[in-house]
Amino acid sequence: MTQSSNYSVERFGRELEPVVIIDHFSRDLERLVAVGRRARYAAAQGYPGIRSPLDPNYLSTQGALLTEILSAEFDLSCQIGIESCAFSIVTTPPEALAPSQRIPHYDGPEPNLIAIVQYVSQYAGGTAFYRHKRTGFESVNPARVAEYRAAIGDDDSAFGPPPEGYCYGDSRRYEMIGEIEAKPDRLILYRGRVLHSGVISAPPFADAPLDNGRLTVTAFLQG
Template identity: 40%
Template sequence: MKRPEIVARRIGREQQPIAIIDDFAPDPDALRAFAIGAEFGPGREHYPGIRATLPDRYLAEQQALIATVLREIFGHATSAKMLDASFSIVTRAPEELSLEQRLPHVDAVEAGRIAMVHYLSPDSADGTAFFRHRATGFETIDAARAGIYYPHLDAELRNGAMPAGYIADDTSLFERIHHVDARYNRAVLYRSAALHSGAIREPAALSADPAVGRLTVTAFLAAT
């Protein structure tokens, strides 16, 4: 079993921290086997796909490693609460996406929120992309910025639609500032306030079958 390898980066003009962890789970093949036998259902909120429950041992096995990353890279030295975690598979065809699903998004604006994506597809060629809103220059949206960003974005969208499909590169409204490549058993952690999107480059290959689809674990934490 390989030891996890942690790489810290600071991205964009705001120099927000992200953590990339290779060989994240001790037995990713067992996780995939569990997912293949799991019952998936519709994703909540604006997630363009399906989700399923994780094995109980997943969070216990990753707790110490996640705590180290939160402390050493994100500066959260006391505690972290897991708000939500599940297997996730992107399945929605590009032409079926809502406007919200075609935009970079943030998962939360509250301080201390951290998001994680754990890639579990051996053949995935995409990853996670991070963006800057061109008009405001914002790369993160906190509670103070939300009142500026969302009205500004709404006005822009009234004057012109976002391109159809998943966002993976620059558009007229957003500039891509960083991209993390998907790699089997790699995890990326970032502040939930960062503008980001799954970089889906091969939508024709999307499948609801966890054996061949874009299988990930997505998790959201509240850290102090």
């Protein structure tokens, strides 16, 4: 891990993609939790839960720090746009997950797509990062997309559908290469192309998600 006065950086596996960690990001966690619990949520396509849009200007409160990180750690000095920003709560029971939700995923192959996750609630469970065993890929760039998709099909043929439930740790398909612990008001940034999965260490609170669910802020920056 490397450390600056305002953030730290982890680099996992062989590809050493940066995962940047900022603690105490909002500096007003109690207010952020209150806003998140009052928000109006709806099911989100592809996400195992519900989401509510959040004003992207929320991130501008730490705009200078984010600009510094994007330049120093991701080599992005071009104009950066906020593609999306939302409160997110995992609510899908493990037995109801689609096969694609039971394995690590990547958000997009573009090198300038940066994913953000901010852990808001007290719910334990951070973010884990993976290597695909068949290909050795820890990230999926444009040149790897076709090969990776074919290899997922080969996995299905060899092993059958992914096991029921949220993935965590090593499996016949993937090796876990690193994990970021969730802490309230901790924010992490990483390239969307890296293989990752949320650590859902307890059944989602589908009955009362606004009161005790795994509340996060998720966002994407695009260069």
